[in-house]
Amino acid sequence: xxxxxRHLDILYRGPLASCNYACPYCPxxxxxxxxxxxxxxxxxxxxxxxxxxxxxxxxxxxxxxPWGEALIRPxxxxxxxxxxxxxxxxxxxxxxxxxxxxxxxxxxEPSRIAFWCTFHPGETSLDRFLARCAALDERGVSYSxxxxxxxxxxPSITALRAALRPEIYLWIxxxxxxxxxxxxxxxxxxxxxxxPLFGINRAGIRSRGRACATxxxxxxxxxxGEVRRCHSVKTRIGNLYDPDFDAVLAPRPCPLAxxxxxxxxxxxxxxxxxxxxGDGLLERALPIRPAGPRAASKP
Amino acid sequence: MHLLxxxxxxxxxxxxxxxxxxxxxxxxxxxxxxxxxxxxDGGTLALTEAGLERSDAIGPRLQAAGTRERMRAFALx
Numbered sequence: 001x002x003x004x005x006r007h008l009d010i011l012y013r014g015p016l017a018s019c020n021y022a023c024p025y026c027p028x029x030x031x032x033x034x035x036x037x038x039x040x041x042x043x044x045x046x047x048x049x050x051x052x053x054x055x056x057x058x059x060x061x062x063x064x065x066p067w068g069e070a071l072i073r074p075x076x077x078x079x080x081x082x083x084x085x086x087x088x089x090x091x092x093x094x095x096x097x098x099x100x101x102x103x104x105x106x107x108x109e110p111s112r113i114a115f116w117c118t119f120h121p122g123e124t125s126l127d128r129f130l131a132r133c134a135a136l137d138e139r140g141v142s143y144s145x146x147x148x149x150x151x152x153x154x155p156s157i158t159a160l161r162a163a164l165r166p167e168i169y170l171w172i173x174x175x176x177x178x179x180x181x182x183x184x185x186x187x188x189x190x191x192x193x194x195x196p197l198f199g200i201n202r203a204g205i206r207s208r209g210r211a212c213a214t215x216x217x218x219x220x221x222x223x224x225g226e227v228r229r230c231h232s233v234k235t236r237i238g239n240l241y242d243p244d245f246d247a248v249l250a251p252r253p254c255p256l257a258x259x260x261x262x263x264x265x266x267x268x269x270x271x272x273x274x275x276x277x278g279d280g281l282l283e284r285a286l287p288i289r290p291a292g293p294r295a296a297s298k299p
Numbered sequence: 300m301h302l303l304x305x306x307x308x309x310x311x312x313x314x315x316x317x318x319x320x321x322x323x324x325x326x327x328x329x330x331x332x333x334x335x336x337x338x339x340d341g342g343t344l345a346l347t348e349a350g351l352e353r354s355d356a357i358g359p360r361l362q363a364a365g366t367r368e369r370m371r372a373f374a375l376x
Contacts, residue, residue, distance in 0.1 A: 196314045199314065271320050272339050272342070275339050276311065276341075
């Protein structure tokens with residue numbers, strides 16, 4: 001098998017589940033990990049970084065998708081910095097609340113590090129959050145910004161959109177905990193106007209039986225190296241640290257009725273998200289296009 | 300926003316207007332790309348020159364059978 005030119009995207013989620021924020025809608029709000037869990041998480045993270053370091057024959061994209069907030073931990077900052085400097089790593093991204101001082105980014109390769117930044121109204125001020133975005137801008141780091149689209153957040157979302165650089169994609173995740181009637185018609189129109197992909201996130205994609213790159217060129221990996229096709233499908237398909245791990249990578253149609261998460265449906269080839277997002281697919285960032293519409297269609 | 304014009308159809312603009320994914324709603328459009336009649340590049344589906352030459356046939360192909368039948372049966376009153 002020719003593994004030389006193969007690219008693999010890895011969604012990594014270790015045991016860490018603690019968070020410094022207290023969002024009322026989140027099961028990990030203000031959760032604390034035991035010292036033992038944090039030690040185990042750091043140990044497993046180091047093993048993962050070592051494994052990536054040994055992958056000279058393929059290119060890799062990595063997205064850290066922790067249950068809680070990982071980048072308040074120096075171990076994750078060091079891991080991202082180290083990974084960003086490895087030639088085989090095309091992209092190392094992380095989901096984060098952006099609540100950390102940005103000095104450590106100086107140790108990273110800015111063209112290969114990226115962030116999926118969630119703004120949490122009530123947990124931080126807009127100004128504080130935007131200052132962190134500006135620090136990413138200064139370094140030329142790619143990022144997306146998003147919000148959980150609770151109705152109560154609508155004024156914050158509008159304010160965020162108005163204040164954020166217009167080129168930065170602002171995604172909105174549909175809030176589902178209160179059922180389909182959470183939104184009024186006007187709310188939906190507003191959210192859809194801010195994030196053109198909101199409707200897709202809200203409705204989800206009927207995925208059963210559809211082709212998806214997960215399980216083939218995109219995998220979910222936990223701290224023990226256990227590999228699943230994606231975070232939503234619990235069936236284990238192998239272990240990253242098995243010497244013959246590559247043998248488990250194969251095309252697999254989606255077994256679930258619906259896919260309702262960017263990190264899942266982004267990898268369904270029929271939707272064209274890889275083309276739409278380009279290099280920003282992992283961190284959910286739409287490409288920043290040169291000023292003016294690409295199709296200069298004025299007569 | 301029109302597939303049959305050279306500027307093509309933006310996936311994002313379509314999603315913004317309809318709240319759904321173009322290629323999920325009309326998966327047959329992917330066959331245009333496979334046939335070399337369209338390209339998908341930077342989030343825009345646009346007909347190639349060969350596709351534009353055949354655009355009079357591509358439009359009607361996208362009509363649902365029911366719509367086609369209603370158009371056929373339609374009589375001005």
